Amino acid sequence: MTSPKDAVGRAIDALEALKDTGPIDAALQALREVENQRKLEAAEKAIAALYKGKRMKTRGEHGFIFMVDGSGSMTGGLLRATLSAVNTFNGAAAPAHAAATTFLWNHEKSLTGLGSQQLSSVDIVTAEQNLGGSDLSTGAAMMLDFAKKSQALGKAMHFVLVSDGDVNDPVKAYPMLEEMLKTCPSASIDFVIVKSRKWENRETVAGKMAEELSKAFPRQASVMTAAFDDGAGEIALAAAQAAVHRLKPLKKTNARKLK
Secondary structure, eight states: OOOHHHHHHHHHHHHHTTOSSHHHHHHHHHHHHHHHHHHHHHHHHHHHHHHGGGOSOHHHHEEEEEEEEOBGGGTTHHHHHHHHHHHHHHHHHGGGTOOOEEEEEOSSSOOEEEESSOOOHHHHHHHHHTOBOOOTHHHHHHHHHHHHHHHHTTOEEEEEEEEOSOOSOHHHHHHHHHHHHHHOTTOEEEEEEEEOGGGTTOOOHHHHHHHHHHHHOTTTEEEEEEEOTTOSHHHHHHHHHHHHHHHHHHHHHHHHHHO
């Protein structure tokens, strides 16, 4: 039997081949909205299940931080979809008091902390007004500092870095991230490279850097791609997958400790 997920995906593929006519475009958009909502719900369920029962001591031993690209190329739908995905993650994690803190990084302006609460439409508009350049080293320096301090306190810090991939300073940023993963074995970084479907095959600087890190540190680094065209669904699902990957193996172990 064909699942609803497969049916929607096949319908979207079929309509893509016939688009550029009014009724077909409208049907395609409607199906994409359905698929986006399905992905948001799947992300919420995955995160809620991960923290269910509070049997895993994630509050004290593990922390999540979203590092969101705050460069000008993120203006518009890309940033809004990303911050909406953060809201999905934190909404599902909030009952377990495990919401992630969010920071915007860029070059011209200092790091902007958006906290761990649900972001309002005003918060998102404000974030768009504070976009700057594309230097990742600002965020990399902060991650290195946070990871070292957390390591000293016996806490593992997990970073989800969301970017369109266009960064200016890989030569400066890469050694900082490399040092973080070498000196802080409990730290991790999962890159989510956000693209339009029109550019899905385009290579990016951050994407290449993420691939190199994931090869050098396969247990601590990974890279995923997510399309933002239809909303936050794919980005939220990628963030949920990162959380499950980092924390699910610990759940059984910690449950035994808490008995």
